[in-house]
Amino acid sequence: MFASFMINAWEAATVVAIVAGVVGFFTVLRGAAFAAHALPNGAFAGAAGAFLIGANAIVGLGVFSLAGAGMIAGLGRRARSDVATALTIVLMLALGDLFLSRTSEYAPEIFALLFGEVLGVSTSKLVPTVAIAAVCIVAVAVLYRPLMLSSVSPDVAEARGINPRVMDLAFLVVVALVTTMAVPVVGSLLIFSLLIGPAGAARSFTNRPPVAMGLSVLFALITVWVAIAVSYETNLPIGFFVGAISAFGYTVGRAWTAWRGRRPHGARDRATLADLAHQGTPNAAAESG
Amino acid sequence: MIVKTDPMASTGEPLLADGTSVGDPDTVLRVTDVTVSLGGRRVLDRVSFSVGAGGFCGLIGSNGAGKTTLLRVILGLIAPSSGRIEVAGGTRSRRNPQIGYVPQKIALDADMPLRARDLVGLGLDGHRFGLSRPTATRRIAVDEILDAVGATEFAEARVGNLSGGEQQRVMIAQALISRPKLLLLDEPLANLDIRSAAEVVELLAGIAAEQRIAILLSAHDMNPLLPVMDRVVYLADGRAVSGTTDQVVRTDTLSRLYGHHVEVIHVQGRVLVVSGAEHQAHHDTDPSPRGP
Amino acid sequence: MLGAASWSPLFEPGFFSSEPVHVALAVGAIAAVVSGVVGVFTVIRGQSFAGHALSDIGTAGGSAAFLVGASTLYGFVAFNVVAAAVMELIGIRKPRGRDLATGIVLGASLGLAALFLYEGTISSSTTGATVNVLFGSIFTLPPGITTVMAALGVASVALIAVLYRPLLLSSVSYELAAARGVPVRLVGAGYLLALALAVSMSAVTIGAILSTALLIGPAAIALRLATRTGVAVFLAAGVGVFACWAGTLIAYDSTVWAGGNGWPVSFCIVAVIFILYFASGVVARLRADRRRATTGDQPATISPVEVA
Numbered sequence: 001m002f003a004s005f006m007i008n009a010w011e012a013a014t015v016v017a018i019v020a021g022v023v024g025f026f027t028v029l030r031g032a033a034f035a036a037h038a039l040p041n042g043a044f045a046g047a048a049g050a051f052l053i054g055a056n057a058i059v060g061l062g063v064f065s066l067a068g069a070g071m072i073a074g075l076g077r078r079a080r081s082d083v084a085t086a087l088t089i090v091l092m093l094a095l096g097d098l099f100l101s102r103t104s105e106y107a108p109e110i111f112a113l114l115f116g117e118v119l120g121v122s123t124s125k126l127v128p129t130v131a132i133a134a135v136c137i138v139a140v141a142v143l144y145r146p147l148m149l150s151s152v153s154p155d156v157a158e159a160r161g162i163n164p165r166v167m168d169l170a171f172l173v174v175v176a177l178v179t180t181m182a183v184p185v186v187g188s189l190l191i192f193s194l195l196i197g198p199a200g201a202a203r204s205f206t207n208r209p210p211v212a213m214g215l216s217v218l219f220a221l222i223t224v225w226v227a228i229a230v231s232y233e234t235n236l237p238i239g240f241f242v243g244a245i246s247a248f249g250y251t252v253g254r255a256w257t258a259w260r261g262r263r264p265h266g267a268r269d270r271a272t273l274a275d276l277a278h279q280g281t282p283n284a285a286a287e288s289g
Numbered sequence: 290m291i292v293k294t295d296p297m298a299s300t301g302e303p304l305l306a307d308g309t310s311v312g313d314p315d316t317v318l319r320v321t322d323v324t325v326s327l328g329g330r331r332v333l334d335r336v337s338f339s340v341g342a343g344g345f346c347g348l349i350g351s352n353g354a355g356k357t358t359l360l361r362v363i364l365g366l367i368a369p370s371s372g373r374i375e376v377a378g379g380t381r382s383r384r385n386p387q388i389g390y391v392p393q394k395i396a397l398d399a400d401m402p403l404r405a406r407d408l409v410g411l412g413l414d415g416h417r418f419g420l421s422r423p424t425a426t427r428r429i430a431v432d433e434i435l436d437a438v439g440a441t442e443f444a445e446a447r448v449g450n451l452s453g454g455e456q457q458r459v460m461i462a463q464a465l466i467s468r469p470k471l472l473l474l475d476e477p478l479a480n481l482d483i484r485s486a487a488e489v490v491e492l493l494a495g496i497a498a499e500q501r502i503a504i505l506l507s508a509h510d511m512n513p514l515l516p517v518m519d520r521v522v523y524l525a526d527g528r529a530v531s532g533t534t535d536q537v538v539r540t541d542t543l544s545r546l547y548g549h550h551v552e553v554i555h556v557q558g559r560v561l562v563v564s565g566a567e568h569q570a571h572h573d574t575d576p577s578p579r580g581p
Numbered sequence: 582m583l584g585a586a587s588w589s590p591l592f593e594p595g596f597f598s599s600e601p602v603h604v605a606l607a608v609g610a611i612a613a614v615v616s617g618v619v620g621v622f623t624v625i626r627g628q629s630f631a632g633h634a635l636s637d638i639g640t641a642g643g644s645a646a647f648l649v650g651a652s653t654l655y656g657f658v659a660f661n662v663v664a665a666a667v668m669e670l671i672g673i674r675k676p677r678g679r680d681l682a683t684g685i686v687l688g689a690s691l692g693l694a695a696l697f698l699y700e701g702t703i704s705s706s707t708t709g710a711t712v713n714v715l716f717g718s719i720f721t722l723p724p725g726i727t728t729v730m731a732a733l734g735v736a737s738v739a740l741i742a743v744l745y746r747p748l749l750l751s752s753v754s755y756e757l758a759a760a761r762g763v764p765v766r767l768v769g770a771g772y773l774l775a776l777a778l779a780v781s782m783s784a785v786t787i788g789a790i791l792s793t794a795l796l797i798g799p800a801a802i803a804l805r806l807a808t809r810t811g812v813a814v815f816l817a818a819g820v821g822v823f824a825c826w827a828g829t830l831i832a833y834d835s836t837v838w839a840g841g842n843g844w845p846v847s848f849c850i851v852a853v854i855f856i857l858y859f860a861s862g863v864v865a866r867l868r869a870d871r872r873r874a875t876t877g878d879q880p881a882t883i884s885p886v887e888v889a
Contacts, residue, residue, distance in 0.1 A: 029401065031677025033684035034630040078862065079801060082629035082680070086797040087858065089633065093790045094851035101845045142418050149415030152403060152448075155392030156463065159364045160416035189695065193688035200681050203402040207447045212402035237699045243692025250685045254671075257400075329872065400678050 012129060012185045013224040017194060019133045021217030022140050023178050024199035025209075026171060028216075030151050034082055035072055035172060036195040038089035040179045040188030042068045045096025047183075052099045058128075058184055065179040068092055069172035077165060125184070132181035139174050147171060148209065186224075189239045194220050197246025204253030219249055315341040316375075317471050317503035318363065323372030325358055331527050332358045335372070338522045338531035340503045342470065345494055347514045348507040350524030356507040357393065359524070360473050363505075364390060377470045389464030393475040395456055399449035405459045406431050406444045412463030434466045438492060454485030458492065465496070472496075474506040478513055486513045493517070511538070512559050538562075605829050605846070607727060612783040613795050613821030615734040618741055619779040620800030620821075621814050622772060626752045630680045631668060631773070632796045635780040636789035638664045638690040643785065644697035654729060654785045661777035664690065669770045674755065726786060733782040740775040744768055749810055790847045795821050798854035802861045824853040 027036050046064025047057040068088050075084035140147075150157035150167040158164055175195075182191040198219035202212050227241035318340045325333040333355050340346045350356050361367045363374055365385065377387045389412075397403075410431050414421055421427065435444050438458045443451060448459060457477055464472055474493075478486040494517035497504045508514060511521065511534075521538065522531040523546060530537050530546050537543070538560055540553045554561040623632045639657035646656025664686055673679045741748065751758035751765045752772075759765050784792035803816035828850030836843035 028681060031680055033680045034633070037630075037634075037684060037687065080624070080627060080629075082627055082676075083624055083797055083801050086629040086633055086793055087801070087855070090790055090794040090798070090851055091855060094794070094845075094848045097790065097845045098848040101842060101848075141420055144420050145411070145415050145417055149411045152397065152401060152408060153392070153395075153411065153415075153460075153463070155394060156390055156412070156460075157415065158366060159388070159390040159392075162416055189688070189691045192684070193692070196681060196684045197688060200685060203400055207402055207404045207407075207445070209402055209407055237692075237695040239695035240692040243689040243695075247685050247689040250682075328869065396675075398675055398677060 008126060009228065010225075012126060013228055014221065015130055015133050016182045016186050016191065017198075017220035017224045018217055019136050019178055020182065020191060020194035021198055021220035022137055022213060023174055024195040024197075024220065025202070025213040025216045026140065026147060026151065027175065027195045028199040028203065029148075030171065032171070032175070033196050034085045035175060037192045038072070038085045038092075039065050039068050039172070039175050040183050040191050042089050042092030042096075043176075043179050043183060044188055045092045045099060048096045048099040052103055058180065061183055062176075062180040064092060065176035066173065069169065069176040073165065073169040073172055076168065081168075129181050129185060132177055136174055136177050136181070139170075139177070143167075143170055143174075187239065190224075190242050193239075193242045193246045194223065197242075197249055198223060200246075201249035201253040204257045223249070315343075317342050317344075317377050318505065319373075319375040320359075320363070321373040321375070323359070323362055323369045323374065325355075325362060325367060325369050325527075327358070333362070333369070333529075334527040336522075336524075336527075336529040337372075338520070338529065340471070340505055340520065342503055343497050343501040344519055345497050345504045345514075345517050346506070346520040346522060347511055347518045348505055348522045348524065349509070349511045349514075350507070351509050354524040355527045356524055357475055360390075360475050360505070360507060363473060364388060386467050387470045389467065389469035389472045391457070391460045391464050391472070391474040391477055393477075393479070395460060397449045397451075397456060399447065401447070401449050403448050404445050405440055405448050405451065405455075405462075406435060408448050408459055409434060409440075409462045409466055412466045430466060434462045437465070437496070438462045452485070453481050454488060457481065457485070457489050461489075461492070461496075465500075465502075469502065471503045471505065474504070476507055476509070478508055478510075483513075490514060490517055515558075515560065599833075602829065602833060604727065606826060608730060608786050609825030609829060609850075610822045611727070611730055611734050612787055612791070613799070613825045614818040615737050615779045616783050616792070616795035617799045617803070617817030617819075617821040618738050618814050619775055620796040620798075621803060621810065621817050622741065622748060622752055623776060623796060624800045624804055625749075625810070626772070627676050628679075628776070629793075629797050631665075631683050632776060632780060633793040634683050634687040634690075635661050635664060635777055636784040636792040637694075638687055639781050639784050640789065641690040641694035641697060644694045648697050648700055654726070654781070657785050658733070658778065658781040660690070661781045662774065665773040665777040666770075669766070669773050672766070730782050730786055733778050737775045737778040737782070740771055740778075744771050744775075748772055788847055791850055794847075794851050794854055795825070798851075798858060799824065802854075802858050805861045805865045820854075820857060824850050824857065827853045 024036075027033065043061045043065035046060035046062070046067075048060070049064070050057045050060025071088045071091070072081070072084050075087055079087075146157065146162045147167055147170070149160070150162050150164050154164050157167070178195070179188070179191065182194075186194070199212070199216040201219055202215035205215055206212050223242055223245045226245060227238050230236075230241050231238040316339050320339065321337050323333055323336045324331065336355075336359060338346070348356050348359065358367060362369050363376070365374075376385060397408075410421065410427065413427065413430060432441070432444075435441050438461050440455065440458045440462055443455055448456065451459065461472075461474075461477075464474075472493075477489060481489065490513050493504055493506065496502055497517075505522075506514065511518070515534065518534055520531065521534050522529055523537050523543065525543075525546050528546060530542055538553055540551065543551050543553060543562060549564075552563045554563060620632070623629060639661045642656040642658070642660025643653040644656075645660070646653050667686055668679075668683060671682045673682055747758065747763040747765075747768045748771070750761070751763050751768050755765060758768075780792050780796065783795060787795075799817040799820035800813070802820050803813040807813040807816050829846055831849040831853070832844055832846040834843075835849070
């Protein structure tokens with residue numbers, strides 16, 4: 001398992017897991033699971049397009065994932081974000097279909113990008129992977145505070161001069177960068193599961209944001225390491241184990257939350273509908289709603 | 290008492306020849322003739338009022354009357370078609386640290402890994418880039434403000450698990466931690482039970498008095514505010530009347546504001562504003578109707 | 582009937598007489614109508630991710646069925662219904678948490694799909710299976726699929742029709758519906774079941790891309806243009822059918838002027854949907870401008886008074 005060709009796989013997967021844990025914290029906080037699925041999946045169309053014109057597949061990935069980020073943010077200005085994301089992924093996949101149809105050559109590695117059987121990178125590819133990973137982490141560090149504020153109190157952030165649309169685009173660009181560095185290494189299925197599974201589980205075990213991010217990274221590392229090890233032993237695809245471990249971690253987290261009870265300090269119940277019946281509402285000016 | 294239509298008269302100061310007032314050094318917020326048109330509709334129509342330091346002003350109106358729009362104009366998020374906003378002496382800008390804001394929609398998920406004190410801390414420096422350094426000064430500032438709003442007991446709790454009233458306190462702490470001169474709250478009492486609403490009002494009144502902070506709070510029901518309000522701005526269809534509660538919440542004043550007859554009824558210390566028969570009130574072509 | 586002379590520039594020869602084209606037009610229309618109806622509620626409820634995820638989740642079921650030699654369609658439907666049930670049981674109402682749960686189910690399902698496909702390629706080395714399961718091909722459908730499709734489609738639309746009013750109310754305001762005595766969880770489950778059936782039906786026949794495109798696109802267009810949900814439902818179905826037919830036509834024609842196999846149908850239909858989406862945006866904005874121009878800026882009828 002630790003033969004030299006596998007060492008690169010371990011290193012690459014570790015780097016991916018760290019970045020996924022960090023960015024995944026915000027992905028889950030912002031409820032951007034759909035975007036985390038759409039960008040890696042749609043970016044594959046960029047790889048296909050690059051293959052078509054003989055360019056570097058990674059560049060195609062990068063261009064398409066950044067374009068996808070821009071499109072989700074742009075469409076999201078006038079439409080709901082989930083509709084914008086759906087339209088974006090549909091367009092990108094349709095373009096991928098178009099690109100693939102233009103060539104009669106069959107490229108199994110393009111499909112491998114989707115399901116994530118691409119593990120193990122040559123040393124030369126490791127450097128750009130690590131470089132983009134570093135950029136992602138620095139970006140998250142720089143954006144940390146305004147991103148936190150606009151994710152939990154968007155109206156307050158707006159009042160403080162933080163444009164929520166700009167924050168949204170910035171976040172999506174970071175996800176696009178993660179996509180670009182991770183998809184060639186682990187494939188789009190894996191990066192999607194790594195972005196949402198570990199962070200989704202982590203938040204069940206702590207109330208502090210930095211600890212949640214740390215746990216997210218830890219869970220992501222455990223996920224990939226276990227998945228690689230078991231996959232190597234059983235010869236079954238890694239994507240299966242990553243998906244299964246993510247689901248398991250999430251379920252354990254939710255069970256733990258439910259078991260611990262949701263109001264440990266004994267807060268009062270929220271206002272019920274009956275309490276909302278106020279008196280003194282002027283019915284001269286009817287509720288326009 | 291002669292009713293003036295001049296907006297500056299609200300402060301009681303005499304006017305100078307160029308139309309400005311001597312200016313009350315205690316005035317924290319002055320709204321002058323603000324008009325906002327959105328999509329062809331005049332959402333706010335020549336609204337004028339002012340709030341002084343330590344003052345508690347209720348912005349009353351039903352849904353759609355323009356309350357949130359007015360607050361957003363004061364925050365600098367909407368540019369008025371005409372009129373002026375002055376906050377604590379200067380003209381408002383988007384990032385004015387003198388204004389604290391508690392928005393209407395508080396979407397705090399129970400799944401968010403965020404403690405009450407973390408949320409409050411974001412109010413201090415959440416608008417700046419980078420990571421916060423966990424200094425003792427910062428922790429003390431957060432502790433102090435949590436204590437001031439009575440939230441110390443649940444400072445470590447997950448913010449999404451708190452009750453509505455508790456979340457409201459935490460949001461108020463978040464708004465207050467930067468020591469603003471003016472605190473804006475958009476319908477903070479709307480989803481609270483009566484007891485929690487009373488507690489929040491009492492808390493705010495105490496803060497206004499002790500810290501000499503001006504408070505502008507919007508609501509569609511003024512009753513919880515009656516004990517503490519010293520000024521009212523009553524909005525109907527974008528038009529506003531402002532003054533003390535006794536001056537504004539009267540049958541004749543509100544009927545003129547609405548443009549048809551409404552009845553103001555006092556019942557057991559509460560106020561009810563009820564639509565009377567829908568007969569047209571006499572139209573005053575004279576822009577300065579005679580007062581009582 | 583089909584004036585050959587005037588129509589010929591648009592329709593390449595053989596379009597109307599080709600049997601695969603007939604099937605494609607019929608299948609596309611059925612999928613578009615069902616997807617449009619269900620899609621309107623999907624957009625209103627903000628469950629576009631679930632709608633898209635089910636097309637991928639079903640792939641795992643399709644792959645499993647493919648593996649054991651059973652009908653892909655039944656495997657698809659079974660998996661989707663189970664997944665929809667799981668999503669409902671997890672029962673998170675807030676959109677952020679709900680989308681996360683959907684994502685976890687999707688991730689696990691894709692993992693299963695990877696497993697099944699791997700097993701499948703081991704056993705029969707059909708690498709094209711991936712393409713077929715994922716993308717489908719409207720021109721290479723087995724005969725007789727239309728009846729099964731229609732049955733699923735009817736079931737899905739019937740479910741929506743039965744649940745129409747409580748579904749609409751609970752989609753717009755959950756609390757109000759609950760207060761009025763609507764069995765909101767049951768209604769939600771019914772909707773998810775209808776969604777599972779609709780997506781299964783469309784994804785197997787026209788592929789996962791088109792399944793999502795026809796679910797969300799026409800509905801989004803319709804909701805931009807129509808104010809009443811009833812109108813939006815019909816409009817979404819109509820736009821979907823038009824997009825399908827226009828796209829099919831373009832794809833067929835493209836075999837002539839694009840060389841090779843022409844452009845894929847999925848791309849052509851998606852392109853039409855996007856053109857219509859942007860057009861609907863322009864129309865909506867023009868309407869708003871016209872409304873502003875006619876009503877004008879209304880001055881107040883009385884002047885504001887201030888009490889000294």
